Amino acid sequence: MTTQRTLAIVKPDAVAKRVAGQIVTRIENAGFTIVALKLIHMSLDEARGFYIVHRERPFYQSLCEFMTQGPCLLMVLEADNAIQRWRDLMGATDPAKAAPGTIRRDFASSIEANAVHGSDSPESAAVEIPYFFSSLELCPR
Ligand code: ATP
Ligand code: MG
Numbered sequence: 725m726t727t728q729r730t731l732a733i734v735k736p737d738a739v740a741k742r743v744a745g746q747i748v749t750r751i752e753n754a755g756f757t758i759v760a761l762k763l764i765h766m767s768l769d770e771a772r773g774f775y776i777v778h779r780e781r782p783f784y785q786s787l788c789e790f791m792t793q794g795p796c797l798l799m800v801l802e803a804d805n806a807i808q809r810w811r812d813l814m815g816a817t818d819p820a821k822a823a824p825g826t827i828r829r830d831f832a833s834s835i836e837a838n839a840v841h842g843s844d845s846p847e848s849a850a851v852e853i854p855y856f857f858s859s860l861e862l863c864p865r
Contacts (some may be wrong), residue, residue, distance in 0.1 A: 730758060731852040732810055740837065741764075742781035743831050744797045748839065749803060750827060751832035754813055760800040760861050766792050774855060783836065790836055796859035798856050802864075807849060810842040 732751065734744045751758065766774070771788040779782050801810055807817055815826025822829035834839040843849035 727802060727804055728808045728846065728849070729800055729853060730804050730810045730843045730849050731841070731856070732799040732801050734799075734840055735837065735841060736792075736796055738793035738831050738839040739797055740794050741831065743839075747827055747831065748797075748799075750813060751799070751810075754803075754809070756801040756806065756810070757802045757865070758799055759802045759863055760798075760857050762797060762798055762857075762861070763795045764856070765795040768792050770783035774852070778860040787836060800853055800857060800862060807843055807846065811844070814840045814842050818857055 734747050738747060739743060747759075768788055771791040772779075772784075773782065775787055775791070778787065781787075803809055814826060815822030815828035815832075817828075818835040818837060819828045819832035820835075822832070827840050828838050831840075843852050
């Protein structure tokens with residue numbers, strides 16, 4: 725197994741519901757190392773840039789507006805196989821299809837307001853982490 729880093733976001737719906745702490749606890753209990761963490765309230769342009777790969781999807785505008793509704797908790801997580809392991813912990817995009825015990829099953833409200841984000845590949849993580857964090861904000865150990 726190779727050590728990987730992934731970008732995790734606790735989305736505005738979950739921060740507003742005050743479950744960010746419970747989500748961080750699940751992350752720590754699952755053995756991830758939190759390498760960086762901050763709260764940011766994205767502008768519409770920042771959300772549009774982050775989700776640029778979805779610009780042709782019908783839900784793009786609504787998704788970007790949702791992501792600017794309130795602050796997000798951003799984290800860089802490190803672990804063996806971190807990208808897939810974080811996506812497994814999140815569960816399926818649609819909470820109605822997410823497995824029992826996953827974060828989206830337990831905390832998401834809808835397919836859009838689905839509590840968390842995770843990078844979907846090493847290539848995505850390599851773009852998404854520096855989109856939000858400078859190298860000085862990463863705390864390797
Ligand atoms: P994320 O990229 O946030 O980790 P994901 O990889 O599971 O989620 P994507 O297909 O990349 O899912 O979609 C990005 C986000 O767009 C979803 O997490 C969700 O917030 C929103 N989304 C996806 N599909 C829909 C849809 N059909 N209707 C509304 N919003 C959607
Ligand atoms: Mg995705």
